[in-house]
Amino acid sequence: MKGIKRRDFIKLGLTSGALMALGSSSELLTKTHGKRDTQKKVLILGLDGMDPHLLEVWMKQGKLPAFQQLWRQGDFCRLGTSIPPQSPVAWSNFVTGMNPGGHAIFDFLHRDPETYFPKFSGAETLDTKSSIRIGNLVLPLLGEEVRLTRKGRAFWQTLEDYDIPATVFKMPGNYPPASTKQRTLSGMGTPDLIGNQNTFNYYTTEFTEIKQDIGGGAIHEVYIAENKVETSLPGPVNPFKKDRTESSIDFTVFIDPVNPVAKIAIQGNEFILKEGEWSPWIRLHFRMIPTQSINGICMFYLKQVRPEFKLYVSSINIDPATAALPISTPKSYAEELEKKFGPFFTKGLPADTKALDNNVLDDAEFLQQDDFILQERLAMFEYELQRFDSGLLFYYVSSTDQRQHMFWRHIDKYSPLYDPKQAAKYGRTIENIYVEMDRMLARSMEKIDKDTVLIVMSDHGFSPFRRSFNPNSWLKEYGYHKLINEWRQGREDLFMNTDWSKTKAYSYGLNGLYINQKGRESEGIVNPGAEKEALVREIAHKLESFRDPQTGERPVLRAFVAKDVYQGSYVDEAPDIIIGYNQGYRVSWSAPLGRVPKEILEDNTEKWSGDHCMAPEIIPGILLVNREIKAESPALYDLTPTILQVFGIEKPKEMIGKPIF
Amino acid sequence: MGKAKIKLTKDLMEKVKKYAEMAGYSSAEEFITHCLEKEIAKLEESDSEEEIKKKLKGLGYIS
Numbered sequence: 001m002k003g004i005k006r007r008d009f010i011k012l013g014l015t016s017g018a019l020m021a022l023g024s025s026s027e028l029l030t031k032t033h034g035k036r037d038t039q040k041k042v043l044i045l046g047l048d049g050m051d052p053h054l055l056e057v058w059m060k061q062g063k064l065p066a067f068q069q070l071w072r073q074g075d076f077c078r079l080g081t082s083i084p085p086q087s088p089v090a091w092s093n094f095v096t097g098m099n100p101g102g103h104a105i106f107d108f109l110h111r112d113p114e115t116y117f118p119k120f121s122g123a124e125t126l127d128t129k130s131s132i133r134i135g136n137l138v139l140p141l142l143g144e145e146v147r148l149t150r151k152g153r154a155f156w157q158t159l160e161d162y163d164i165p166a167t168v169f170k171m172p173g174n175y176p177p178a179s180t181k182q183r184t185l186s187g188m189g190t191p192d193l194i195g196n197q198n199t200f201n202y203y204t205t206e207f208t209e210i211k212q213d214i215g216g217g218a219i220h221e222v223y224i225a226e227n228k229v230e231t232s233l234p235g236p237v238n239p240f241k242k243d244r245t246e247s248s249i250d251f252t253v254f255i256d257p258v259n260p261v262a263k264i265a266i267q268g269n270e271f272i273l274k275e276g277e278w279s280p281w282i283r284l285h286f287r288m289i290p291t292q293s294i295n296g297i298c299m300f301y302l303k304q305v306r307p308e309f310k311l312y313v314s315s316i317n318i319d320p321a322t323a324a325l326p327i328s329t330p331k332s333y334a335e336e337l338e339k340k341f342g343p344f345f346t347k348g349l350p351a352d353t354k355a356l357d358n359n360v361l362d363d364a365e366f367l368q369q370d371d372f373i374l375q376e377r378l379a380m381f382e383y384e385l386q387r388f389d390s391g392l393l394f395y396y397v398s399s400t401d402q403r404q405h406m407f408w409r410h411i412d413k414y415s416p417l418y419d420p421k422q423a424a425k426y427g428r429t430i431e432n433i434y435v436e437m438d439r440m441l442a443r444s445m446e447k448i449d450k451d452t453v454l455i456v457m458s459d460h461g462f463s464p465f466r467r468s469f470n471p472n473s474w475l476k477e478y479g480y481h482k483l484i485n486e487w488r489q490g491r492e493d494l495f496m497n498t499d500w501s502k503t504k505a506y507s508y509g510l511n512g513l514y515i516n517q518k519g520r521e522s523e524g525i526v527n528p529g530a531e532k533e534a535l536v537r538e539i540a541h542k543l544e545s546f547r548d549p550q551t552g553e554r555p556v557l558r559a560f561v562a563k564d565v566y567q568g569s570y571v572d573e574a575p576d577i578i579i580g581y582n583q584g585y586r587v588s589w590s591a592p593l594g595r596v597p598k599e600i601l602e603d604n605t606e607k608w609s610g611d612h613c614m615a616p617e618i619i620p621g622i623l624l625v626n627r628e629i630k631a632e633s634p635a636l637y638d639l640t641p642t643i644l645q646v647f648g649i650e651k652p653k654e655m656i657g658k659p660i661f
Numbered sequence: 662m663g664k665a666k667i668k669l670t671k672d673l674m675e676k677v678k679k680y681a682e683m684a685g686y687s688s689a690e691e692f693i694t695h696c697l698e699k700e701i702a703k704l705e706e707s708d709s710e711e712e713i714k715k716k717l718k719g720l721g722y723i724s
Binding site: 108109117118119120192195196197198199214215216217315349353354357402405484485486487493494496510589590592593606608611613 | 684695699710713714715716717718719720721722723724
């Protein structure tokens, strides 16, 4: 960060999508070729968040015949997850055969000890090296680079060393995709065109819905004049303009004066939507300078015409036909899929959980959107399955995870949001997605031959999320965290009210707790060595001893000390303590971004009612294989050397896992 | 360190003294300096903070 102000650095990071576009000429990497045919093959279905308890119950009830058959033919067991059990961490264990000490992904969010600001763990944007200025225009001479921060080699890179082909579809945390000639499509962590994890836009005349401070989207107040709504859709920041203004596209909605129908006109596209209808993908071109535009795709949903007008626009996904950011290897893979299937969801986690949580979409509307995602995934799976005749195919599904997050309240009678009427209507949503996955598995089993090792796995299971814990409030209560002004407690994110000169510890991210260490944090006060060691043990012990006065339970089941549980070259970068929550508990909504609310514990009243950011023993994943599993307690990082073993490749020395056969 | 005098109304000064003591500041001067520093920092950094939050809050796990 030398020579560049913090705010400029952050802004550069936000515009990465735009800058990459400058380099996105027609250059194409060559397609994968020259790979040898392998008699042995590995097919892996990665079903995010599939829970072993639910799976077993529904298998035993005969609702999942393909899973049951695979269990009979091979084996089924719990799969040890990561510490902490967050998807980017867990899948990185699987990708590298290491734990976070080796691959350096510790949480969804990391922190910069210099600034005490949070950042996404998966990717970082490097500054463009040079530019020229013409008037108000800034023209970068070299494209900005987005770099994967995960350390270690991905297993498909090792397979490539041995000329074994692999297709890896939407591996979480693999954004930007690790350098390879194998076919890979980036997964969770891939931003929308704005550079965010989610940015819906919602246009309404309803006053009560306007000006809410919401994350993940924007609510726009609109007016109807002469049966028309004239408004605009915000786009990415224009990196070519010195003042980095936000680009936008104007559009008009023509409302039928009688029927619940509207016509939307945007950039030459005109389409009619009935109330309750979704548009197909609409392609948008955000013009930056006369010769450069950045392309995105989005869907419109006409929620209501009268009495109040309500129009939802999905996050603008990166257009896979002309990707402004690196979303596949080779670059032509995303283009190939687009040619075959048309525009598709490229954002890492495409289902709009934020819109559901903020009542912009309701349960049924959210499921409609997630069904689009699921059907798209299943169609692409069929395509990949049909041409899978050598090497490895990994195929990922996100709907299992997202639906459990959002619909757990309908199967949990103790959820603060449980409503019997809604439960009667949506109580089988989670079961239904398991049944869909059973069909997908059945297709896989029909296709594979006896030489194919079939692995069905999840990165973690699921648990109810009823009560939330504010670690920063707890730290304050126990004297480890000091505020500048008591009366401002709970009002600010990013620790803006923290007195670092008197603060010993703070929590960022979903499970991480850091010591304010002298020489590491810019305003650290705790000496490394014995003083820090004693403090870490003391806080860990007190966390585990703390009880929820309302329930009598311990919110923190395990407080892991990083150096006790991690191995590898990056242990020093880990949070000092990793909080493993008890069943029913999770970190609060605001603490991950550095807020210190007044209450240590609160009920979770969000629709996001199932979770997995808990102690790993509470929420193991699933493992089904069409072979006997010999390992007693297999874990995610054991599957990596297992894959290599199938192809006769010796385990690299940095991998900590052991083959399961 | 250079010094400059700033005029405050009597009422405001009374409140400053009262709240400086309540909040644990060693003097009214320390309280005023702290307030000004924080407000200036907010003005200097507000864009960055908002942009960081906007970027991260899209993640379903946080709000």
